[in-house]
Amino acid sequence: MQRSDLADLAAFAAIAARGSFRAAAADLGVSTSALSHALRGLETRMGVRLLHRTTRSVAPTEAGAALLVRIAPALAEIAEAVGAAGAFRETLGGTLRINAPRSACRLVLMPLVARFLAQHPGVQVEIAADDAMTDVVAAGFDAGVRVGEHLAADMIAVPLGGPLRFALVAAPAYLAEHPAPLDPDDLAGHRCLRQRFPGGSLYRWEFGKDGRDLVVAVGGPLVLNDQDLIVQAALDGLGLGFVFEDSVRAHLGTGRLVRLLTDWCPDFPGFFLYYAGRRHIPPPLRAFLDLLREPHPEPTATP
Structure with missing residues (x-):
């Protein structure tokens, strides 16, 4: 079996199924002349006529009909296998x-x-x-x-x-005992919940307002390495927390936390x-x- 035989057999099956060179050529996306050439080549190699061709109709010969019965299931199975292989390209893994x-x-x-x-x-x-x-x-x-x-x-x-934004927050219970800061400079007198990074450095709180940027090395009795823990400590009234705004939005809405120095916390x-x-x-x-x-x-x- 030559390399071109499979394609020519598929062309023969398409012509026989459609009963028309023109319709089969349209299905296969080739020209009518190319399809006719493929069929002539297949018949020449096999030494037998596969299709009766007139100006009005195309029909399998006895040899063609016998061949079609044998190859149709195989061609259908090949088409199904090719489709299944293509699905691997469509399904990301x-x-x-x-x-x-x-x-x-x-x-x-x-x-x-x-x-x-x-x-x-x-x-x-x-x-x-x-x-x-x-x-x-x-x-x-x-x-x-x-x-x-x-x-x-x-x-x-x-x-x-x-964009993100930080929020300076405290529980009402903490503010009942400590006056709310009015300026970042006031943080020096507060119990601040500090965060340590994995590399060992302590996060210095960053503020900005009217073109003035401040980086404050705050102090406090509790150092944590996770913002969720800082939020919980703030809820427990242990001090001021400086965390992502989205982390405490729900608590601000319920009043469990109060926001401070809002105008000093710009987007970034x-x-x-x-x-x-x-x-x-x-x-x-x-x-x-x-x-x-x-x-x-x-x-x-x-x-």
Whole structure:
């Protein structure tokens, strides 16, 4: 059997099924002359006439009908196998590994991942919640999440949600015993709930108003390494917390926390998904980037 025989046999079957060279050519996306040439070549190689051809009709000869009975099931099975193989291209698979701060996971990433998994059930997503400044390339991650100011210059960054804003908060019970600060300078007399980064440094609170920027190294009796713990400590009346606004929005709405120095807490660029290079992007990451370009409702943080 020659390499061209399979294609010519499929052409013969299409002509016999349609009873027309013109209709079969349209189905196969080839010219009528090309189809006629293919059939003549097949008949020449086999040494037998397969189709009766007149100006009005096309019908299988006895030899053609016998051949058609044998090859039709095989051609149908081949078409089904090719279609099944193509489905692997359409069904995305593999693993997407993302490194992200815990706050980013909760505020913006997890709602997007839930949507992504619903669209691509064949993909496995692995998220490492990590507040350290991990080198995502060296650690084998496909992408990472950082706030804009901490992005490396050689990385490609895509916005992950909108701008962020910090909120200085306290419980009513704390404010009943300590006067509310009116200016960042007043924080020196308060019990501030401080945050330590994995590298060992303490976060210095950042404020801005009317073109004036302040970075305050606050003091206080409690140091934590997680914003959720800081929120809980603030709810317990242990001091002032300086956390992402979305982390405490629900508590502000119920009055369990009170917001302070609101005009000193401007917006700043939010989280970005970042990755190295535009070439050879893994298919799961490319699909996730496509998701980020789709319009979607703003994620709602869980208190």
